[in-house]
Amino acid sequence: MSLRVEKPGLHTTVQDLGRAGWRKDALAEGGAMDRYALRVANLLVGNDEGAAGLELTLVGPVLVAETDMLLAVCGAYMTPQVNGDELPMWRPFWVAAGARLSFGAAVDGCRAYVAVAGGGILTAPVLGSRSTDTRAGIGGIAGRALRAADVLPCGSRDAAPAWRAATPSWSRRNGWAAPGWFAPPVAYGGGAADGIELRAMPGAEFGRLREAARSALFRERFTVAPASDRMGVRLTGPPVEFEDVAEMLSHGVVPGTVQVPHGGAPIVLAADCQTTGGYPKAAQVITADLALLAQAKPGDIIRFREVSLSEAQRIYIALERSMTELAAGIQLRLTQNR
Amino acid sequence: MPPQIAIEPLGDRALVVKRVEVSDHSDTKAMADMAELLRAAEASWLIDIIPAMDTLTVVYDPLAILQRVSDGLMVSNAGEAIAEDRRTMRRSGAEAGIGDGWGSPYVAAELEIRRLLAAAAGNRTLKPRTVEVPVHYGGIDGPDLQQAAKRSGLSEEAFIELHTSVEYEVAMIGFMPGFPYLTGLPRELFQPRLISPRHRVPAGSVGIGGGQTGVYPLETPGGWRLIGRTQVRLFDPARNEPSLLRAGDKLRFVRIDRRDLEAEEDMS
Structure with a gap:
């Protein structure tokens, strides 16, 4: 075929x-x-x-x-x-x-x-x-x-x-x-005024953000920029600035990592992202919501909602279990000849 | 002695291993060695490993590690330790409300990584290799050589001689497939990055950006000053190990003339 x-x-x-x-x-x-x-x-x-x-x-x-x-x-x-x-x-x-x-x-x-x-x-x-x-x-x-x-x-x-x-x-x-x-x-809710909600954990360098940036990150709205691609979804919005811009040695990053280069415009790393990066990490989008990130197109609004690691892993496991149920349900439909 | 490490989460399916109390700064391959030891364990829950300069990032499967805990398959040298671990995991799992009382995937992954690294502490690690990279300097292969030499106050000959005189060390592989971060560039050869990066740098280009020198494994946009080109393939998906280099390896650039570069091109 x-x-x-x-x-x-x-x-x-x-x-x-x-x-x-x-x-x-x-x-x-x-x-x-x-x-x-x-x-x-x-x-x-x-x-x-x-x-x-x-x-x-x-x-x-x-x-x-x-x-x-x-x-x-x-x-x-x-x-x-x-x-x-x-x-x-x-x-x-x-x-x-x-x-x-x-x-x-x-x-x-x-x-x-x-x-x-x-x-x-x-x-x-x-x-x-x-x-x-x-x-x-x-x-x-x-x-x-x-x-x-x-x-x-x-x-x-x-x-x-x-x-x-x-x-x-x-x-x-x-x-x-x-x-x-x-x-x-x-x-997917793209284009909606209140935007797409992505659940995220604070990143390793979250504590080094300026106070204004710390409160803005989980409250303000960001817009998906046209330069977004499979490596990362680039956001514009309130600047996400760090107290100090100390250089960091390159370290591992994964899809969902919210990196903030100098200049304060966050990038949410996606499937084809580099394996390492040197920018501070403000947040980490939970695995279950990477599908929603993938569906955000330029011009769409994004909001982050804070969750804990335990919540994120509970959501991950619940999603995987629902996938198993969905797979069984579909299999039944396909074999019941309907 | 098992290495002194700290572990912290990177989202819901990765964690970062950091070495604490690094006593020997010259030991650039410590994280790569740890990565190899973890890889050798072939754990079902371990998806991927990213060794960097002072960290190791491990991507894990939260469901697979919970399964492993509930199957009672977690490896332990001490029964008491695992009993304590399980209490810890149950506690954190109960807080999280997950894992049917067996615990948090993160806590389980952290404990298992500590155990694997401690168990493998005496194991042999890969020996660093010394790799020679033949380079044709200047001309169309190194369009920025002339300017770079002038900026350094050297003749092109002296610039090339200095660049080939050093044994560089691979600090890590990152940025793009097979790309080595090299340490050891003589200070006289440092070059500012281009203000506007080239849209297309040919694969094999040898460049200098700031205090670093390196080789672009693949065609890509790039902002480093290009001083030469090699036919050596730093990344080849057809090889068992696609990256030619790993952290700790030594690298020497060897000068060749254009005819030799073309001859190598014909062979490959």
Whole structure:
């Protein structure tokens, strides 16, 4: 099976859950910015949750299915269409060979994910992952974003039991079919005046912030700047200034670390962030909310809400347990032939 | 003796190990050694390790480490210690309301890291290597050499001679894949960074930025003064160990002429 890229969109890349384990060589973990959306999309087509899919950014691509296939789209709402009809998100859908999937600009959220049944996108893995790392030039197709005329090898129908079990009962029209059930969609709240709330712990250097900055960080609103990318989400807003600007030796940083370079404009590090940095750390966004960070687009408002380490880990564990339940629920739907 | 360390959280799935009472400042590979010892333990909950100059950052899986605690698989040299640890973990877990009474993932990870490092304290660590990096200085490979030499009050020849005379030490790998932070640059060769960075620095470019010298492993934007270029690949995803260098390694730049650089290019 394969997908052909008719138009590439703004920045469409192959992503799975990343290549953790190589940070000692300063290689980013990478992987999907919104791991929740990719995991749900994979579950909906019967894949392992970590299979490689496509990450669409701000403006989506036009894709053509070169064979019959089973897909799912989760994440940002980009007015998706299949053969000119509205494409149903957060649920599996089947398409006949020649089907055209087209995406427009992101209306709610910033990144959408396309999963393909039978094992996902099967470009060659590099250091244990198919994720595209454009900085290192590895993964996906030649380590770069997709271009027109790229052809993506996809999993096989034989490797997609859910397909055989579920799809025959869906009514087909206009070259596609989808069931009536779906996974709970997520609304991202971009553009809303009160903005997107990200829960965060105070960072290691929080105590060195000026008093005004300490109170502003968890109270004021910040705006996502246009220069944001997969390495980091740049914010503008009240300056976040430190009492002293003592130089720090480079130290480890991870996605979610809120770094503050001289000048006081915070950067929330994201999936492709450097492994080390020398700037003080004002806060750390909790893992569960990195999916929301991924969906914040330039111009969106962000607020931080303080949580403790224990709360953050409790939220992490609760989310992972709810994923296990969701996976079981989807599996049941797929095999019950509805 | 196990190293004296302090541990603090970095969010909900990473922690930072710091060495306290660093007695020997020349021991730049201490954190890299600790990283190797932890890697060798192949713990299921240990996702990634970032060794830096005076810290080690460990990314862990909060669910996997809780599982390990509840399975009773935590390794311990002393039964009493683990019983005490479990009381600590239960206490902190009860406060957090997580882990079915087994404790906080952070506390469990901290305890397990302390235990692994103490158990591995006598183990052999990797020997530092000395790596020679052949460089063609100047010309189109080192467009800033002429100006840099002038700024240092040296002839280009003398500048190159000084740059190749030193044995540099890798303090850490960071900034970009395979990029070595090198110590040992002679003060006379220090150079200010470019005011506006180049949009594109070719892979293999050798540069000087402030008091540091280094090699760009990949094509990237960059603000260092470029004095030469090498064909040696500092980062290669096809290798078992993608980074050519690790902390503690020694590095020498060796001058070659352009024909030799081209010959190496033909071979690679």
